[in-house]
Amino acid sequence: MTYFAEFLADGPVELFNKDSTDEELFEAADVIQKLHVIAQELSNAPRFVEAKKKISNKYDEIERTLIEKFIQAHRMEDVNLMREIATILSNFKSYSECVNAYIEESQMSTFVGKDIFRDALPLTEKNFALIQEVFIAPEQVMSKFVLNVYKCKLQNYIETTLAASKTDTEKYLTNLNDLYTKTVQLSKELGKFKLGSEDSYLSKLTHTVFQQYLDSYISKEKQWMTDKCGRILQKFYDSKAHQKKQVSSGGLQEIRREMQALVGTRANINIAQIEDYGGETFLSEEVSIAILEEAKTAFSRCQVLSRPSELANNASQIVEVLLDYLINNFVNYALEIGLQAVPIPETKSQPQEIHFFKVTRQTNMIVYLIEKNFADFALPLLTASTKHGEFLLKKKMSLQALEQKLENGIDRSLNAIIGWVKMILQNEQKKSDYKPESDLELGLNPNLSSQACLKVVKYMSHNIAHINECLDGGNRECVMTELGIRFHRVVYEHLQTFQYNSTGAMCLICDINEYRKCVRELKSNLVNTLFDTLHSLCNLLLVKPENLDQVRNGEHLAVLDSSILLNFIQLRSDYKSQKIASFLRGITA
The missing domain is CATH 1.20.58 (Methane Monooxygenase Hydroxylase; Chain G, domain 1)
Structure with a gap:
């Protein structure tokens, strides 16, 4: 009550000064903390207003001094002094500032290199032991320590890294996959510290850090696959000096060919020259492997970066791009060209080479590669989902369409061979x-x-x-x-x-x-x-x-x-x- 009387009296109150020892500071802290509690109970009568104000100011002053002392002790690695100050501050309203100061000081000189993940685990292990010694509620401090690693240090690092590769989609996706994989691994390693009140604490932190990137992941993946496949195919056609053209099958195309064969045979004329492109099949196992390798990479990223509830749907979108480019835009186009290139026997010309069997061989090899890629990388992501059945149906329909064209081409090729045989026999x-x-x-x-x-x-x-x-x-x-x-x-x-x-x-x-x-x-x-x-x-x-x-x-x-x-x-x-x-x-x- 003596100290309280001093605060009621006019003039300043000096519980400690810059020359005070640590013990005197701690004693002053004990006094001001108790006075602060008493002041909360006082009414706002005129005689108490000034006293309450002086107590509050002194409370803040001592609190700041204690935090400064705590920081000094931390820098001097004086664990005993840190523990004593932390214990005293645990009764103060700004105790959290002490914790924040500790976390900031601990992480200040770290995470300055290129590999933030290399520093995170050793730093956490080191501070885990120190936090256990210093703070009276180490679990809470440790959780906050790791939260700061994720929400500040790690998140800033991720934002900077991904922003730098934003204009390069392939590099962006590679970096995102690498960062997410390393973060998940870090979370597993930090799991031994039993952080947070829930087992999923670290998983939730990871999700929070990456949420905006995971939300837009599949759209970027799909766009990258589309662009990459398009570039691979265009490079191939450029190497053949070939400009893709509109092709059609069945219906009018078949009627036109039949008319050409009929008139050519009976009138000994040729309605239109059949282009055989010098025997070029416009198929390549190397091109197919290149596209499938990109798909393999995409499926791998999809498994890492997709939420469980979105995995099958995301994988199916990659499958659609793959089916569209590799089967529809590549193999199907080559089959249409190959079908049109099968020669029609004519009386005026020598037997021509039949190239469609080579088309068939390459198509069978490419289909084998596609089936293997799907079995190894796509199906595991689609199993036990409605997308699994949809995928099998789409694949079946696509391959059946190819099979029908192969059958038509082989039939047409056999007809051409036998037609030339008939011509030779008739003429010779x-x-x-x-x-x-x-x-x-x-x-x-x-x-x-x-x-x-x-x-x-x-x-x-x-x-x-x-x-x-x-x-x-x-x-x-x-x-x-x-x-x-x-x-x-x-x-x-x-x-x-x-x-x-x-x-x-x-x-x-x-x-x-x-x-x-x-x-x-x-x-x-x-x-x-x-x-x-x-x-x-x-x-x-x-x-x-x-x-x-x-x-x-x-x-x-x-x-x-x-x-x-x-x-x-x-x-x-x-x-x-x-x-x-x-x-x-x-x-x-």
């Missing part, structure tokens, strides 16, 4: 090949095989080798078999337009043997059987009339309809003169 095969007037004509061709046959075999072998090189597995087996079936049909129909004498039949047998040798390269049992049967049919043109019945009951011919056999036998030049019908039991009407 002479009636005298199979019905020479004398053995002298046969002597001009000691190999017996006709020139038309040899040209066809050379052309077919070239294409079979090309298909073998471009296709594999079940695809190759199916295409080879189909090619063989169509080839057989053309040869079969072609042979029925001639008549054969015995010498010509020998030449025909030689031709058929060349065809059989050729189709062995197809590795198709069905095709081999077809040509073996054709060989047996051709024997009907060679054997003596009295042996026809025996030949037609052979292994390959016994299963054939009798009308087929009769049609072939009637091709013999001696059919009527030798009264061959009389040698055929049960085959003629």
Whole structure:
């Protein structure tokens, strides 16, 4: 009460001065803190107003002095003095300023290097021990210490780093991913200090620091993917000196092609030149890998930077960009160009190269790479969400569209090959090949095989080798078999337009043997059987009339309809003169 009386009296009150010892300061602090409590209870009567004002001023003065002393003690690493002052200040209203001063002093000379994350953990570990010794509520101080690291130091560092790369989207996304990853790792490492009242304290701090960047992340990622894919494709087309053009399939395009083939065949003219681009496929595994590598990076960032509730949706947006550029803008475009480039057989020109099988090979490889990328990087982000089913459906539809174009292109290519075969046979095969007037004509061709046959075999072998090189597995087996079936049909129909004498039949047998040798390269049992049967049919043109019945009951011919056999036998030049019908039991009407 003596001290209180001094404050009631007129004139200044001096509880301590600049020459006071620490003990005197602490005693004055104890006195003023108690007087401050008493003053709160006093009324605002005139006699107390001045006293309350002087107590408040002295309270503030001592409080400031204690905080200054605390800072000095901290700089001098006097832990005991720090602890004593902190304990005294814990009863003062500005105790938080003491904590703030400690945090500011502790972090003042740190985080000045390029790697703020390298300094954060050692600094926190060092101060954790000191805070435990100095403050009476160390958990609260420690939480505030880390809060300042995140909200001030770390956030400022992140803002500065990202602002510097704002004009470079790729660098911005790389920095954002790196900063977020390091912050999450830092939070895990700081988790051992049991900060905050909740286990999610550090996660919430991380979210707060990055919220504005995570909100806009996917739009930047999608824009970057779009720009990057576009640049990769444009660079590729530039390297080919190719300007992309509008392409269309089906409908009018098919009608136009059919008209071109029809008029070109019948009128021996060409409506429009088919551009084959010098065999360029406009596909590249390297380009596809480059785009898929960018997608891999995007999916990786997506997994890191997407909130759990947004992960599947964000990943699906990356998938859409990938499907659009790699399948629709790249592969689909190449298939359309490839379809248009398949040549139409013409009577005036030599057989042209068929490049679509190379397109097929590259497409299959690119689709394999896409499927693997999706399985490894996209699907894990979409599993257990509605986006998973949507993704599978979109992918299925996109790949089915490619598959349909591949089937159309292969069918068109096989038609072109067979069309050229038909042209060669029509233009090169002479009636005298199979019905020479004398053995002298046969002597001009000691190999017996006709020139038309040899040209066809050379052309077919070239294409079979090309298909073998471009296709594999079940695809190759199916295409080879189909090619063989169509080839057989053309040869079969072609042979029925001639008549054969015995010498010509020998030449025909030689031709058929060349065809059989050729189709062995197809590795198709069905095709081999077809040509073996054709060989047996051709024997009907060679054997003596009295042996026809025996030949037609052979292994390959016994299963054939009798009308087929009769049609072939009637091709013999001696059919009527030798009264061959009389040698055929049960085959003629």
